[in-house]
Amino acid sequence: MQLDRVSKPGSKKSLEYLRYIVVFLCLLFFACDLITAQTVDAVYSKDTRADNKTKLYRNIQNNAIIKNLSLPLTDSSEENWMDAFWGMELIRYKNPWADSRIYTAFDSIEKRSISFKRALLELLFTNYSFEFTKQVTQIMYSAENDKIFAMCAEYLIKAKPELKSAVAAILIKKLALNKDGAILNQLDFRMNDVPGKNRLPDIKALLHHPFFKNATIVFSFQRSNRNYPGLVAVRDSVGDFVKDLYGNFFSVPQLARSITNLPGYLTNGNTPQGIYRMFGTDVSRSNFIGPTPNIQLTMPFETSLQHFMNDSSITDTIWTNDWYKKLLPESWKNYYPIFGSFYAGRAGRTEIISHGTTINPDYYSGQPYYPLTPSLGCLCTKEIWDEADGRRILSDQQKLVSALLKAGGANGYVIVIELNDEQRPVEINDLQALLSK
Numbered sequence: 001m002q003l004d005r006v007s008k009p010g011s012k013k014s015l016e017y018l019r020y021i022v023v024f025l026c027l028l029f030f031a032c033d034l035i036t037a038q039t040v041d042a043v044y045s046k047d048t049r050a051d052n053k054t055k056l057y058r059n060i061q062n063n064a065i066i067k068n069l070s071l072p073l074t075d076s077s078e079e080n081w082m083d084a085f086w087g088m089e090l091i092r093y094k095n096p097w098a099d100s101r102i103y104t105a106f107d108s109i110e111k112r113s114i115s116f117k118r119a120l121l122e123l124l125f126t127n128y129s130f131e132f133t134k135q136v137t138q139i140m141y142s143a144e145n146d147k148i149f150a151m152c153a154e155y156l157i158k159a160k161p162e163l164k165s166a167v168a169a170i171l172i173k174k175l176a177l178n179k180d181g182a183i184l185n186q187l188d189f190r191m192n193d194v195p196g197k198n199r200l201p202d203i204k205a206l207l208h209h210p211f212f213k214n215a216t217i218v219f220s221f222q223r224s225n226r227n228y229p230g231l232v233a234v235r236d237s238v239g240d241f242v243k244d245l246y247g248n249f250f251s252v253p254q255l256a257r258s259i260t261n262l263p264g265y266l267t268n269g270n271t272p273q274g275i276y277r278m279f280g281t282d283v284s285r286s287n288f289i290g291p292t293p294n295i296q297l298t299m300p301f302e303t304s305l306q307h308f309m310n311d312s313s314i315t316d317t318i319w320t321n322d323w324y325k326k327l328l329p330e331s332w333k334n335y336y337p338i339f340g341s342f343y344a345g346r347a348g349r350t351e352i353i354s355h356g357t358t359i360n361p362d363y364y365s366g367q368p369y370y371p372l373t374p375s376l377g378c379l380c381t382k383e384i385w386d387e388a389d390g391r392r393i394l395s396d397q398q399k400l401v402s403a404l405l406k407a408g409g410a411n412g413y414v415i416v417i418e419l420n421d422e423q424r425p426v427e428i429n430d431l432q433a434l435l436s437k
Helices: 012-039 050-069 075-091 096-111 114-127 133-142 146-159 161-177 182-192 203-207 305-309 321-325 336-346 396-407
Strands: 216-222 230-235 252-254 274-282 294-298 383-385 392-395 411-418
Touching: 050 075, 050 096, 075 096, 075 114, 096 114, 096 133, 114 133, 114 146, 133 146, 133 161, 146 161, 146 182, 161 182, 182 336, 203 411, 216 396, 230 396, 252 396, 274 305, 274 336, 294 396, 321 336, 336 411, 392 396
Parallel strands: 216 411
Antiparallel strands: 216 230, 230 252, 274 294, 274 411, 383 392
16 A cells, blocks of 8 residues: 555645645636636627517518618619628528519619629629629629729639639739739739649748747638638747647637638638737627627738837838738748738728627528638637527637637737638647647
C-alpha cells in the first residue's frame, strides 16, 4: 500500500493538501460562475416566438412581396419592387405569379436606376440561377456601371460557362479604359484563376504570426464553396489558441455565405477572404441579428490606416496594398486571395461584422448550411431560440464572444481563410495540427 501518500491530520503536508483543495474548488466555482453568467443568463427575442415568426412570414409574403409587385413598375415604385426582391431572397419565395412579375421587370429595364438593376440581379443570383441568361446578357452589353457589368458577368459565367469568352472580350475593353478599377480587376482575377495557380501558403505561418502586441486574433476557416459552414477559432493575446475546460481547442461553426452567394468583392456578396480589424462588441437593433453581442469589424478603406494597423505614428492617409502586406508573414505577401478584404473595401464594401441570428432557419431547410442562416455578407453563427417564449436556448455567438473575453478582448483582427474546395463543412479535426504550436 502507498501509505506514504497519506498524511496525518494537522501535519504540514495535510495543511498544504487542504489549501490546494480549497483553491481548486474556488477556481472551479469561479469558472462555473463565469460560464453560467455568459451562457445561461436569460436572453430573449420576441421575433423568434412561433406566433411572431408566422406573422412575419405572412407580412413579408402579403405586403413586402405580393402587394409591392402588384404595383405598376415606374420610377416612383422602384423602391417597392426592390423591397419585394429582398423579401423574396430572405424567405426563398418563388411561384408562377412572382416569376411573371420578374419577367415584367425586364420590359423597361433600360429606364431603371442602377440601384434597381443591382437589386434585380441580386434576386436572380439568389432565386433564379439559370432562368434569365438572355435578359442578363442584354443588360451586360449595355452596362456602363462596373458593378452592374460584373454582376451580369458573374451570373452568366455561372449559368452558361460557354459565354466566358464573350464576357472576357468585353472585360478587356473595359480594363483598357479603367485599368485600376477595383471591381473589374477582381472580376478579371476570378475569370483567370485556375486550380493550383494560387497555391495556399503554409497556414501555420499565418496562424502563429505575431501581428501587434497583445492582439487577439480570430480565424474563420472556410471552404471555397460557401454553402458549407466554416469553423472559427480564437488565438489569445499571448499567441495561444483558446481551449475549453477539457483541453480541446475552442471552435464553433460559422457561415461566411451571403444570401445571394455573390462573390465577395461585390456588395452583399459572401464574406471576402482576408484581414478585418476587430475592435469591440455591440448589440444590433436589427430584428434579424438579435440581442446577442456582435463583434465589430472594419475593412481596409473603411477605416484609417492608423486604426487598422494599430499604429498612431502612421502619417500616411492613402491605403495601398503595401500597407496591407505589412500585416502578413513573408510567405503570404504575394498570395492574392488573402487580399480579398482589401480589394472589397477598395470597391466600396462596408459594414461586415460577426453576429448571431434570429432569422427563421426553416427558410433554408434542406440547404447544406442549415440550420445556420445566411446574411448579407457578414460572418454568422448559429443561435436557437425557444418558439414558445423567445428565450435563447443555444448561442454559438455567445460562446464566441465569451472565448474572445477569455482570450483578452475583441481588440485585434479577424482573418477569413479558404482552406480548399472540399464539398463538406470544416471540422475541428481539419485544424488540430494547425492550431498546435
